[in-house]
Amino acid sequence: MIDFLQNTIDGVMTGASYALLALGFTLIFGVMRRLNLSYGPSIMVGAYLGTLAHLHLAAGPLGVAAVTVAGAVLAGLYVERLCFAPMAAGAGIAAMVSSFAIWMQLEQAAILVLPRHTYPFPPLASATAWLGPFLLRLDQLIMLASALVLALGVQALLYGTRFGLALRAIIGNPTAAHLVGIDVRRATVLAFALASAVGGVAGFLVLASDAQVTPMFGMWATMKGLIAMMIGGLGSIPGALVGGLLLGVVEAQSQWYLGPQLRDLAAYVLLFACLVWRPGGLFGAAPVRDLARGRSL
Amino acid sequence: MLDVADLVTAYGKIEALKGVSLRVESGRITCLLGPNGAGKTTLMMTIAGILQPRRGTVRLDGQELTGLTPARIVAQGVALVPENRLVFPQMSVHENLLAGAYQRRGRGEIASDVERMYARFPRLQERRAQLAGTLSGGEQQMLAVARALMSRPRVLLMDEPSLGLAPLVVAEIFRIVGELNRDGTTIFLVEQNAHMALQVAHHFYLMEQGRVTFSGTPGELAEDEVVQRAYLGARRAAG
Numbered sequence: 001m002i003d004f005l006q007n008t009i010d011g012v013m014t015g016a017s018y019a020l021l022a023l024g025f026t027l028i029f030g031v032m033r034r035l036n037l038s039y040g041p042s043i044m045v046g047a048y049l050g051t052l053a054h055l056h057l058a059a060g061p062l063g064v065a066a067v068t069v070a071g072a073v074l075a076g077l078y079v080e081r082l083c084f085a086p087m088a089a090g091a092g093i094a095a096m097v098s099s100f101a102i103w104m105q106l107e108q109a110a111i112l113v114l115p116r117h118t119y120p121f122p123p124l125a126s127a128t129a130w131l132g133p134f135l136l137r138l139d140q141l142i143m144l145a146s147a148l149v150l151a152l153g154v155q156a157l158l159y160g161t162r163f164g165l166a167l168r169a170i171i172g173n174p175t176a177a178h179l180v181g182i183d184v185r186r187a188t189v190l191a192f193a194l195a196s197a198v199g200g201v202a203g204f205l206v207l208a209s210d211a212q213v214t215p216m217f218g219m220w221a222t223m224k225g226l227i228a229m230m231i232g233g234l235g236s237i238p239g240a241l242v243g244g245l246l247l248g249v250v251e252a253q254s255q256w257y258l259g260p261q262l263r264d265l266a267a268y269v270l271l272f273a274c275l276v277w278r279p280g281g282l283f284g285a286a287p288v289r290d291l292a293r294g295r296s297l
Numbered sequence: 298m299l300d301v302a303d304l305v306t307a308y309g310k311i312e313a314l315k316g317v318s319l320r321v322e323s324g325r326i327t328c329l330l331g332p333n334g335a336g337k338t339t340l341m342m343t344i345a346g347i348l349q350p351r352r353g354t355v356r357l358d359g360q361e362l363t364g365l366t367p368a369r370i371v372a373q374g375v376a377l378v379p380e381n382r383l384v385f386p387q388m389s390v391h392e393n394l395l396a397g398a399y400q401r402r403g404r405g406e407i408a409s410d411v412e413r414m415y416a417r418f419p420r421l422q423e424r425r426a427q428l429a430g431t432l433s434g435g436e437q438q439m440l441a442v443a444r445a446l447m448s449r450p451r452v453l454l455m456d457e458p459s460l461g462l463a464p465l466v467v468a469e470i471f472r473i474v475g476e477l478n479r480d481g482t483t484i485f486l487v488e489q490n491a492h493m494a495l496q497v498a499h500h501f502y503l504m505e506q507g508r509v510t511f512s513g514t515p516g517e518l519a520e521d522e523v524v525q526r527a528y529l530g531a532r533r534a535a536g
Contacts, residue, residue: 165392166396168387169385172384172385175383176385179345179347179371179377179445180397180444180447181448183366184367
Protein backbone atom coordinates (compact mmCIF):
# COMPACT_ATOMS: atom_id res chain seq x y z
CA MET A 1 0.00 0.00 0.00
CA ILE A 2 2.85 2.35 0.88
CA ASP A 3 4.41 1.50 -2.48
CA PHE A 4 1.18 2.21 -4.28
CA LEU A 5 0.82 5.60 -2.60
CA GLN A 6 4.46 6.50 -3.16
CA ASN A 7 4.04 5.57 -6.83
CA THR A 8 0.94 7.73 -6.99
CA ILE A 9 2.82 10.68 -5.54
CA ASP A 10 5.70 10.16 -7.98
CA GLY A 11 3.21 9.80 -10.82
CA VAL A 12 1.42 13.01 -9.92
CA MET A 13 4.75 14.83 -9.86
CA THR A 14 5.83 13.50 -13.27
CA GLY A 15 2.28 13.99 -14.49
CA ALA A 16 2.53 17.68 -13.62
CA SER A 17 5.18 18.05 -16.31
CA TYR A 18 2.96 16.21 -18.80
CA ALA A 19 0.11 18.49 -17.79
CA LEU A 20 2.21 21.58 -18.50
CA LEU A 21 3.18 20.22 -21.91
CA ALA A 22 -0.45 19.34 -22.66
CA LEU A 23 -1.56 22.82 -21.59
CA GLY A 24 0.50 24.51 -24.31
CA PHE A 25 -0.55 21.89 -26.85
CA THR A 26 -4.22 22.29 -26.08
CA LEU A 27 -4.04 26.07 -26.29
CA ILE A 28 -2.66 25.91 -29.83
CA PHE A 29 -5.14 23.22 -30.80
CA GLY A 30 -8.08 25.06 -29.26
CA VAL A 31 -7.40 28.33 -31.04
CA MET A 32 -6.14 27.08 -34.39
CA ARG A 33 -7.61 23.56 -34.64
CA ARG A 34 -4.10 22.64 -35.66
CA LEU A 35 -1.69 20.09 -34.30
CA ASN A 36 1.82 21.44 -33.80
CA LEU A 37 4.21 18.49 -33.82
CA SER A 38 7.15 20.90 -33.55
CA TYR A 39 5.94 21.93 -30.12
CA GLY A 40 8.45 19.73 -28.25
CA PRO A 41 11.41 20.49 -30.54
CA SER A 42 10.88 24.25 -30.14
CA ILE A 43 11.04 23.75 -26.36
CA MET A 44 14.23 21.76 -26.91
CA VAL A 45 15.76 24.71 -28.78
CA GLY A 46 14.89 26.97 -25.84
CA ALA A 47 16.38 24.45 -23.41
CA TYR A 48 19.72 24.33 -25.28
CA LEU A 49 19.89 28.12 -25.28
CA GLY A 50 19.17 27.97 -21.55
CA THR A 51 21.91 25.53 -20.82
CA LEU A 52 24.38 27.45 -23.03
CA ALA A 53 23.51 30.58 -21.07
CA HIS A 54 24.34 28.61 -17.93
CA LEU A 55 27.65 27.22 -19.26
CA HIS A 56 29.00 30.36 -20.95
CA LEU A 57 27.31 33.24 -19.16
CA ALA A 58 27.00 31.63 -15.74
CA ALA A 59 23.26 32.30 -15.68
CA GLY A 60 21.49 31.30 -12.47
CA PRO A 61 18.27 29.23 -12.34
CA LEU A 62 16.01 32.25 -13.01
CA GLY A 63 18.22 33.36 -15.89
CA VAL A 64 18.21 29.87 -17.39
CA ALA A 65 14.43 29.73 -17.02
CA ALA A 66 14.04 33.11 -18.74
CA VAL A 67 16.35 32.14 -21.63
CA THR A 68 14.60 28.77 -22.02
CA VAL A 69 11.15 30.37 -22.15
CA ALA A 70 12.30 33.14 -24.51
CA GLY A 71 14.02 30.61 -26.77
CA ALA A 72 10.94 28.38 -26.85
CA VAL A 73 8.77 31.38 -27.76
CA LEU A 74 11.11 32.45 -30.58
CA ALA A 75 11.34 28.91 -31.95
CA GLY A 76 7.54 28.61 -31.60
CA LEU A 77 6.99 31.80 -33.59
CA TYR A 78 9.37 30.47 -36.24
CA VAL A 79 7.24 27.33 -36.49
CA GLU A 80 4.05 29.40 -36.61
CA ARG A 81 5.41 31.58 -39.41
CA LEU A 82 6.55 28.60 -41.46
CA CYS A 83 3.87 25.98 -40.86
CA PHE A 84 0.71 27.73 -39.72
CA ALA A 85 0.50 31.27 -41.10
CA PRO A 86 0.74 30.17 -44.77
CA MET A 87 -1.85 27.44 -44.20
CA ALA A 88 -4.38 29.67 -42.44
CA ALA A 89 -7.24 28.70 -44.72
CA GLY A 90 -5.97 25.34 -45.92
CA ALA A 91 -6.30 21.83 -44.58
CA GLY A 92 -5.16 21.08 -41.05
CA ILE A 93 -3.22 18.07 -42.26
CA ALA A 94 -0.87 20.23 -44.37
CA ALA A 95 0.08 22.34 -41.35
CA MET A 96 0.58 19.21 -39.26
CA VAL A 97 2.85 17.57 -41.83
CA SER A 98 4.92 20.73 -42.26
CA SER A 99 5.27 20.98 -38.48
CA PHE A 100 6.65 17.42 -38.63
CA ALA A 101 9.23 18.60 -41.17
CA ILE A 102 10.29 21.45 -38.89
CA TRP A 103 10.53 18.97 -36.01
CA MET A 104 13.11 17.00 -38.02
CA GLN A 105 14.86 20.20 -39.00
CA LEU A 106 15.20 21.46 -35.42
CA GLU A 107 16.26 18.05 -34.11
CA GLN A 108 18.93 17.56 -36.79
CA ALA A 109 20.13 21.13 -36.35
CA ALA A 110 20.61 20.47 -32.63
CA ILE A 111 22.54 17.26 -33.36
CA LEU A 112 24.78 18.96 -35.97
CA VAL A 113 25.48 22.22 -34.21
CA LEU A 114 26.14 20.89 -30.72
CA PRO A 115 29.30 18.76 -30.61
CA ARG A 116 28.37 16.98 -27.37
CA HIS A 117 24.77 15.92 -27.70
CA THR A 118 24.05 15.57 -24.03
CA TYR A 119 24.48 18.76 -22.06
CA PRO A 120 24.17 19.18 -18.33
CA PHE A 121 21.16 21.25 -17.33
CA PRO A 122 21.42 23.24 -14.10
CA PRO A 123 19.26 21.66 -11.40
CA LEU A 124 16.70 23.87 -9.72
CA ALA A 125 16.48 22.46 -6.21
CA SER A 126 17.60 19.03 -5.16
CA ALA A 127 16.26 19.09 -1.60
CA THR A 128 14.07 16.19 -0.52
CA ALA A 129 11.76 15.80 2.42
CA TRP A 130 10.01 12.93 4.15
CA LEU A 131 6.31 13.26 4.75
CA GLY A 132 5.64 10.33 7.02
CA PRO A 133 6.77 7.30 5.01
CA PHE A 134 6.68 9.23 1.72
CA LEU A 135 9.62 10.86 -0.06
CA LEU A 136 8.98 14.22 -1.72
CA ARG A 137 11.34 16.16 -3.98
CA LEU A 138 11.27 19.94 -3.80
CA ASP A 139 11.80 20.47 -7.55
CA GLN A 140 8.85 18.20 -8.28
CA LEU A 141 6.66 20.08 -5.83
CA ILE A 142 7.59 23.26 -7.68
CA MET A 143 6.59 21.53 -10.92
CA LEU A 144 3.19 20.52 -9.52
CA ALA A 145 2.57 24.02 -8.17
CA SER A 146 3.57 25.55 -11.52
CA ALA A 147 1.20 23.27 -13.41
CA LEU A 148 -1.72 24.22 -11.17
CA VAL A 149 -0.93 27.93 -11.22
CA LEU A 150 -0.42 28.07 -14.99
CA ALA A 151 -3.59 26.07 -15.71
CA LEU A 152 -5.59 28.41 -13.47
CA GLY A 153 -3.85 31.39 -15.03
CA VAL A 154 -4.66 30.32 -18.59
CA GLN A 155 -8.24 29.59 -17.58
CA ALA A 156 -8.55 33.04 -15.96
CA LEU A 157 -7.04 34.63 -19.06
CA LEU A 158 -9.55 32.89 -21.33
CA TYR A 159 -12.61 33.67 -19.24
CA GLY A 160 -11.70 36.94 -17.60
CA THR A 161 -9.94 39.16 -20.13
CA ARG A 162 -10.60 40.90 -23.43
CA PHE A 163 -7.82 38.86 -25.06
CA GLY A 164 -9.46 35.69 -23.74
CA LEU A 165 -12.80 36.78 -25.20
CA ALA A 166 -11.06 37.21 -28.56
CA LEU A 167 -9.47 33.75 -28.34
CA ARG A 168 -12.77 32.11 -27.40
CA ALA A 169 -14.47 33.94 -30.28
CA ILE A 170 -11.84 32.55 -32.68
CA ILE A 171 -12.33 29.08 -31.19
CA GLY A 172 -16.10 29.44 -31.70
CA ASN A 173 -16.07 30.76 -35.25
CA PRO A 174 -13.04 32.34 -36.93
CA THR A 175 -15.05 34.08 -39.66
CA ALA A 176 -17.39 35.65 -37.13
CA ALA A 177 -14.37 36.68 -35.05
CA HIS A 178 -13.09 38.63 -38.09
CA LEU A 179 -16.53 40.17 -38.54
CA VAL A 180 -16.76 41.57 -35.00
CA GLY A 181 -13.43 43.28 -35.56
CA ILE A 182 -10.97 40.92 -33.87
CA ASP A 183 -7.50 40.93 -35.41
CA VAL A 184 -7.49 37.14 -35.77
CA ARG A 185 -3.95 36.91 -37.08
CA ARG A 186 -2.51 38.90 -34.19
CA ALA A 187 -4.51 37.05 -31.55
CA THR A 188 -3.46 33.71 -33.02
CA VAL A 189 0.23 34.62 -32.98
CA LEU A 190 -0.09 35.80 -29.37
CA ALA A 191 -1.81 32.54 -28.41
CA PHE A 192 1.00 30.62 -30.09
CA ALA A 193 3.60 32.63 -28.20
CA LEU A 194 1.74 32.05 -24.94
CA ALA A 195 1.54 28.31 -25.57
CA SER A 196 5.27 28.20 -26.36
CA ALA A 197 6.02 30.10 -23.16
CA VAL A 198 4.01 27.55 -21.14
CA GLY A 199 5.96 24.84 -22.96
CA GLY A 200 9.20 26.62 -22.11
CA VAL A 201 8.31 26.61 -18.41
CA ALA A 202 7.50 22.90 -18.68
CA GLY A 203 10.79 22.22 -20.44
CA PHE A 204 12.81 24.14 -17.88
CA LEU A 205 11.22 22.33 -14.93
CA VAL A 206 11.52 18.85 -16.47
CA LEU A 207 15.14 19.32 -17.52
CA ALA A 208 16.14 20.91 -14.23
CA SER A 209 14.82 17.81 -12.52
CA ASP A 210 16.61 15.49 -15.03
CA ALA A 211 19.79 17.63 -14.83
CA GLN A 212 20.55 17.04 -18.53
CA VAL A 213 19.23 17.81 -22.00
CA THR A 214 19.53 15.77 -25.20
CA PRO A 215 18.20 16.37 -28.74
CA MET A 216 15.65 13.62 -28.04
CA PHE A 217 13.90 15.88 -25.54
CA GLY A 218 11.86 17.42 -28.37
CA MET A 219 10.32 14.11 -29.33
CA TRP A 220 9.73 13.19 -25.71
CA ALA A 221 7.93 16.49 -25.03
CA THR A 222 5.75 16.24 -28.14
CA MET A 223 4.75 12.65 -27.39
CA LYS A 224 3.98 13.15 -23.71
CA GLY A 225 2.12 16.41 -24.30
CA LEU A 226 0.15 14.94 -27.18
CA ILE A 227 -0.89 11.80 -25.29
CA ALA A 228 -1.84 13.77 -22.18
CA MET A 229 -3.87 16.22 -24.28
CA MET A 230 -5.70 13.46 -26.13
CA ILE A 231 -6.56 11.64 -22.88
CA GLY A 232 -7.86 14.85 -21.32
CA GLY A 233 -9.72 16.15 -24.35
CA LEU A 234 -8.50 18.34 -27.21
CA GLY A 235 -8.70 22.03 -26.45
CA SER A 236 -9.74 21.55 -22.83
CA ILE A 237 -7.67 23.14 -20.06
CA PRO A 238 -8.98 21.03 -17.15
CA GLY A 239 -8.52 18.10 -19.55
CA ALA A 240 -4.83 18.92 -20.03
CA LEU A 241 -4.32 18.96 -16.28
CA VAL A 242 -6.23 15.75 -15.54
CA GLY A 243 -4.87 13.97 -18.63
CA GLY A 244 -1.30 14.81 -17.67
CA LEU A 245 -1.68 13.71 -14.04
CA LEU A 246 -3.49 10.51 -15.02
CA LEU A 247 -0.81 9.63 -17.54
CA GLY A 248 1.89 10.23 -14.93
CA VAL A 249 0.19 8.01 -12.34
CA VAL A 250 -0.48 5.17 -14.80
CA GLU A 251 3.15 5.28 -15.94
CA ALA A 252 4.51 5.26 -12.39
CA GLN A 253 2.30 2.38 -11.28
CA SER A 254 3.02 0.26 -14.34
CA GLN A 255 6.74 0.90 -14.01
CA TRP A 256 6.63 -0.41 -10.44
CA TYR A 257 4.31 -3.36 -10.93
CA LEU A 258 5.00 -4.35 -14.54
CA GLY A 259 8.55 -3.16 -15.03
CA PRO A 260 10.10 -0.32 -17.04
CA GLN A 261 9.71 -2.15 -20.38
CA LEU A 262 5.93 -2.13 -20.09
CA ARG A 263 5.68 1.42 -18.82
CA ASP A 264 5.26 3.08 -22.22
CA LEU A 265 2.99 0.28 -23.36
CA ALA A 266 0.70 1.03 -20.41
CA ALA A 267 0.59 4.68 -21.46
CA TYR A 268 -0.52 3.74 -24.98
CA VAL A 269 -3.06 1.25 -23.65
CA LEU A 270 -4.50 4.08 -21.54
CA LEU A 271 -4.66 6.31 -24.62
CA PHE A 272 -6.24 3.53 -26.66
CA ALA A 273 -8.86 2.82 -24.01
CA CYS A 274 -9.63 6.50 -23.78
CA LEU A 275 -10.08 6.86 -27.53
CA VAL A 276 -12.37 3.81 -27.63
CA TRP A 277 -14.56 4.76 -24.67
CA ARG A 278 -14.44 8.53 -24.94
CA PRO A 279 -13.20 9.57 -28.38
CA GLY A 280 -13.31 13.23 -27.37
CA GLY A 281 -11.09 12.64 -24.34
CA LEU A 282 -12.19 12.82 -20.71
CA PHE A 283 -13.24 16.46 -20.97
CA GLY A 284 -14.13 16.05 -24.63
CA ALA A 285 -13.94 19.58 -25.97
CA ALA A 286 -13.53 18.40 -29.56
CA PRO A 287 -13.51 14.99 -31.19
CA VAL A 288 -10.13 13.66 -32.23
CA ARG A 289 -11.16 13.62 -35.88
CA ASP A 290 -10.83 17.44 -35.74
CA LEU A 291 -7.08 16.90 -35.76
CA ALA A 292 -7.07 16.25 -39.45
CA ARG A 293 -10.04 18.35 -40.39
CA GLY A 294 -9.43 21.46 -42.43
CA ARG A 295 -10.83 24.74 -41.31
CA SER A 296 -12.25 27.17 -43.79
CA LEU A 297 -11.73 30.84 -43.12
CA MET B 298 -22.70 56.36 -48.71
CA LEU B 299 -21.34 52.90 -49.55
CA ASP B 300 -20.02 52.77 -53.12
CA VAL B 301 -19.03 49.57 -54.84
CA ALA B 302 -17.33 50.05 -58.20
CA ASP B 303 -16.41 47.43 -60.78
CA LEU B 304 -15.74 44.78 -58.13
CA VAL B 305 -14.24 41.48 -59.32
CA THR B 306 -13.75 38.64 -56.81
CA ALA B 307 -12.58 35.22 -57.89
CA TYR B 308 -12.16 31.78 -56.38
CA GLY B 309 -9.16 30.51 -58.29
CA LYS B 310 -10.01 30.96 -61.95
CA ILE B 311 -13.74 31.28 -61.43
CA GLU B 312 -14.95 34.85 -61.14
CA ALA B 313 -17.88 35.00 -58.72
CA LEU B 314 -18.19 38.77 -59.14
CA LYS B 315 -17.63 40.01 -62.68
CA GLY B 316 -17.48 43.76 -62.20
CA VAL B 317 -20.22 44.69 -59.73
CA SER B 318 -21.11 48.34 -59.20
CA LEU B 319 -23.82 49.54 -56.86
CA ARG B 320 -24.55 52.20 -54.28
CA VAL B 321 -26.12 52.14 -50.82
CA GLU B 322 -27.71 55.47 -49.88
CA SER B 323 -27.46 56.83 -46.37
CA GLY B 324 -30.50 56.28 -44.15
CA ARG B 325 -32.21 53.85 -46.51
CA ILE B 326 -32.69 50.13 -46.95
CA THR B 327 -31.07 48.85 -50.12
CA CYS B 328 -31.86 45.29 -51.10
CA LEU B 329 -29.93 42.93 -53.33
CA LEU B 330 -31.98 40.12 -54.86
CA GLY B 331 -30.72 37.17 -56.83
CA PRO B 332 -30.77 33.41 -57.15
CA ASN B 333 -28.41 31.00 -55.42
CA GLY B 334 -24.90 31.24 -56.78
CA ALA B 335 -25.37 34.76 -58.15
CA GLY B 336 -22.50 36.02 -55.99
CA LYS B 337 -24.49 37.84 -53.29
CA THR B 338 -22.63 36.34 -50.34
CA THR B 339 -19.31 36.77 -52.16
CA LEU B 340 -20.13 40.47 -52.52
CA MET B 341 -20.93 40.80 -48.80
CA MET B 342 -17.77 38.94 -47.79
CA THR B 343 -15.70 41.13 -50.11
CA ILE B 344 -17.16 44.34 -48.69
CA ALA B 345 -16.46 43.05 -45.16
CA GLY B 346 -12.85 42.26 -46.12
CA ILE B 347 -13.05 38.50 -45.57
CA LEU B 348 -12.46 38.00 -49.30
CA GLN B 349 -10.00 40.12 -51.27
CA PRO B 350 -11.19 41.47 -54.63
CA ARG B 351 -9.08 41.03 -57.72
CA ARG B 352 -10.16 44.41 -59.04
CA GLY B 353 -12.43 47.31 -58.20
CA THR B 354 -13.09 49.37 -55.10
CA VAL B 355 -15.36 49.65 -52.09
CA ARG B 356 -15.70 53.11 -50.58
CA LEU B 357 -17.52 54.34 -47.48
CA ASP B 358 -18.23 58.08 -47.72
CA GLY B 359 -15.35 58.34 -50.19
CA GLN B 360 -12.94 56.48 -47.91
CA GLU B 361 -11.33 53.45 -49.50
CA LEU B 362 -12.09 50.14 -47.73
CA THR B 363 -10.53 47.83 -50.30
CA GLY B 364 -7.44 46.08 -48.99
CA LEU B 365 -8.18 46.79 -45.32
CA THR B 366 -8.37 43.88 -42.87
CA PRO B 367 -11.86 42.88 -41.67
CA ALA B 368 -11.03 44.41 -38.27
CA ARG B 369 -10.14 47.77 -39.86
CA ILE B 370 -13.34 47.70 -41.90
CA VAL B 371 -15.39 47.20 -38.73
CA ALA B 372 -13.53 50.16 -37.26
CA GLN B 373 -14.55 52.23 -40.31
CA GLY B 374 -18.20 51.53 -39.51
CA VAL B 375 -19.28 48.54 -41.57
CA ALA B 376 -20.77 45.51 -39.78
CA LEU B 377 -21.94 42.33 -41.46
CA VAL B 378 -24.62 39.99 -40.13
CA PRO B 379 -23.34 36.91 -41.95
CA GLU B 380 -25.29 34.23 -43.73
CA ASN B 381 -26.20 31.45 -41.27
CA ARG B 382 -25.72 33.98 -38.42
CA LEU B 383 -22.42 32.49 -37.15
CA VAL B 384 -22.98 33.28 -33.48
CA PHE B 385 -20.27 32.10 -31.07
CA PRO B 386 -21.95 28.87 -29.96
CA GLN B 387 -19.96 28.21 -26.76
CA MET B 388 -20.34 31.75 -25.46
CA SER B 389 -23.33 33.15 -23.62
CA VAL B 390 -25.71 35.59 -25.30
CA HIS B 391 -24.21 38.32 -23.15
CA GLU B 392 -20.65 37.48 -24.16
CA ASN B 393 -21.65 37.42 -27.82
CA LEU B 394 -22.85 41.00 -27.44
CA LEU B 395 -19.63 42.03 -25.69
CA ALA B 396 -17.63 40.41 -28.50
CA GLY B 397 -19.61 42.59 -30.92
CA ALA B 398 -18.20 45.64 -29.15
CA TYR B 399 -14.67 44.21 -29.28
CA GLN B 400 -13.07 47.30 -30.82
CA ARG B 401 -14.80 49.82 -28.59
CA ARG B 402 -13.41 51.28 -25.40
CA GLY B 403 -15.51 52.61 -22.53
CA ARG B 404 -17.21 49.97 -20.40
CA GLY B 405 -20.05 52.30 -19.39
CA GLU B 406 -21.15 53.02 -22.95
CA ILE B 407 -20.85 49.38 -23.95
CA ALA B 408 -22.96 48.33 -20.95
CA SER B 409 -25.67 50.82 -21.82
CA ASP B 410 -25.64 49.65 -25.45
CA VAL B 411 -26.07 46.06 -24.23
CA GLU B 412 -29.10 47.20 -22.22
CA ARG B 413 -30.44 48.94 -25.34
CA MET B 414 -30.12 45.67 -27.26
CA TYR B 415 -31.99 43.84 -24.52
CA ALA B 416 -34.73 46.47 -24.71
CA ARG B 417 -35.00 45.98 -28.47
CA PHE B 418 -34.71 42.19 -28.32
CA PRO B 419 -36.45 41.10 -25.08
CA ARG B 420 -35.93 37.45 -26.00
CA LEU B 421 -32.18 37.95 -25.76
CA GLN B 422 -32.51 39.41 -22.29
CA GLU B 423 -34.47 36.37 -21.15
CA ARG B 424 -31.64 34.19 -22.45
CA ARG B 425 -28.67 36.38 -21.60
CA ALA B 426 -26.80 33.66 -19.65
CA GLN B 427 -27.65 30.87 -22.08
CA LEU B 428 -25.07 29.52 -24.55
CA ALA B 429 -25.75 30.99 -27.98
CA GLY B 430 -25.52 27.57 -29.61
CA THR B 431 -28.66 26.47 -27.75
CA LEU B 432 -30.85 29.29 -29.10
CA SER B 433 -33.48 28.75 -31.80
CA GLY B 434 -32.72 29.90 -35.35
CA GLY B 435 -34.76 33.08 -34.97
CA GLU B 436 -33.13 33.94 -31.64
CA GLN B 437 -29.69 33.35 -33.13
CA GLN B 438 -30.59 35.71 -35.98
CA MET B 439 -31.63 38.39 -33.49
CA LEU B 440 -28.39 37.82 -31.59
CA ALA B 441 -26.35 38.12 -34.79
CA VAL B 442 -28.08 41.43 -35.60
CA ALA B 443 -27.62 42.74 -32.05
CA ARG B 444 -23.98 41.65 -32.04
CA ALA B 445 -23.35 43.54 -35.29
CA LEU B 446 -25.11 46.65 -33.92
CA MET B 447 -22.83 46.59 -30.86
CA SER B 448 -20.01 47.94 -33.03
CA ARG B 449 -22.19 51.01 -33.74
CA PRO B 450 -21.92 50.62 -37.51
CA ARG B 451 -22.68 53.37 -40.02
CA VAL B 452 -23.83 50.69 -42.47
CA LEU B 453 -25.35 47.38 -41.44
CA LEU B 454 -24.93 44.58 -43.98
CA MET B 455 -27.33 41.65 -43.66
CA ASP B 456 -26.83 38.44 -45.62
CA GLU B 457 -30.14 36.57 -45.95
CA PRO B 458 -31.50 37.12 -42.47
CA SER B 459 -34.61 35.08 -43.32
CA LEU B 460 -32.69 31.95 -44.32
CA GLY B 461 -34.16 28.80 -42.79
CA LEU B 462 -36.63 30.60 -40.52
CA ALA B 463 -40.36 30.01 -40.11
CA PRO B 464 -42.66 32.57 -41.80
CA LEU B 465 -43.72 34.21 -38.53
CA VAL B 466 -40.09 34.59 -37.46
CA VAL B 467 -39.20 36.02 -40.88
CA ALA B 468 -41.95 38.61 -40.45
CA GLU B 469 -40.52 39.49 -37.03
CA ILE B 470 -37.00 39.87 -38.46
CA PHE B 471 -38.27 42.18 -41.22
CA ARG B 472 -40.24 44.22 -38.67
CA ILE B 473 -36.94 44.71 -36.81
CA VAL B 474 -35.14 45.64 -40.04
CA GLY B 475 -37.74 48.35 -40.73
CA GLU B 476 -37.55 49.58 -37.14
CA LEU B 477 -33.74 49.81 -37.16
CA ASN B 478 -33.93 51.81 -40.37
CA ARG B 479 -36.53 54.21 -38.96
CA ASP B 480 -34.13 54.80 -36.06
CA GLY B 481 -31.53 55.92 -38.59
CA THR B 482 -29.50 52.83 -39.50
CA THR B 483 -28.43 52.47 -43.12
CA ILE B 484 -29.02 48.88 -44.21
CA PHE B 485 -27.78 46.82 -47.13
CA LEU B 486 -29.78 43.63 -47.28
CA VAL B 487 -29.28 40.48 -49.33
CA GLU B 488 -32.46 38.46 -49.76
CA GLN B 489 -34.11 35.72 -51.72
CA ASN B 490 -37.48 36.46 -50.21
CA ALA B 491 -38.54 39.19 -52.65
CA HIS B 492 -42.05 39.55 -51.20
CA MET B 493 -40.82 40.40 -47.72
CA ALA B 494 -38.07 42.65 -49.06
CA LEU B 495 -40.60 44.63 -51.12
CA GLN B 496 -42.32 45.67 -47.92
CA VAL B 497 -39.28 47.36 -46.38
CA ALA B 498 -36.62 48.26 -48.95
CA HIS B 499 -36.29 51.62 -50.71
CA HIS B 500 -34.09 50.53 -53.56
CA PHE B 501 -33.44 47.22 -55.29
CA TYR B 502 -30.61 45.64 -57.18
CA LEU B 503 -30.84 42.32 -58.93
CA MET B 504 -27.76 40.18 -59.39
CA GLU B 505 -27.32 37.21 -61.69
CA GLN B 506 -24.15 35.24 -62.42
CA GLY B 507 -21.88 37.81 -60.86
CA ARG B 508 -23.40 40.85 -62.57
CA VAL B 509 -25.95 43.48 -61.56
CA THR B 510 -28.81 43.14 -64.02
CA PHE B 511 -31.39 45.50 -62.58
CA SER B 512 -31.51 48.63 -60.44
CA GLY B 513 -34.70 50.38 -59.46
CA THR B 514 -37.34 51.38 -56.94
CA PRO B 515 -39.79 48.88 -55.45
CA GLY B 516 -42.40 50.11 -57.95
CA GLU B 517 -40.11 49.54 -60.91
CA LEU B 518 -39.14 46.16 -59.54
CA ALA B 519 -42.74 45.03 -59.21
CA GLU B 520 -43.45 46.15 -62.78
CA ASP B 521 -40.37 44.66 -64.38
CA GLU B 522 -41.55 41.75 -66.44
CA VAL B 523 -38.41 39.63 -66.10
CA VAL B 524 -38.30 40.13 -62.35
CA GLN B 525 -41.99 39.36 -62.08
CA ARG B 526 -41.64 36.07 -63.82
CA ALA B 527 -38.40 35.05 -62.10
CA TYR B 528 -39.01 36.20 -58.53
CA LEU B 529 -42.54 37.27 -57.78
CA GLY B 530 -44.54 35.17 -60.22
CA ALA B 531 -42.40 32.10 -59.75
CA ARG B 532 -42.87 32.25 -56.02
CA ARG B 533 -46.59 32.72 -56.39
CA ALA B 534 -46.83 29.76 -58.75
CA ALA B 535 -44.69 27.68 -56.43
CA GLY B 536 -46.42 28.70 -53.26
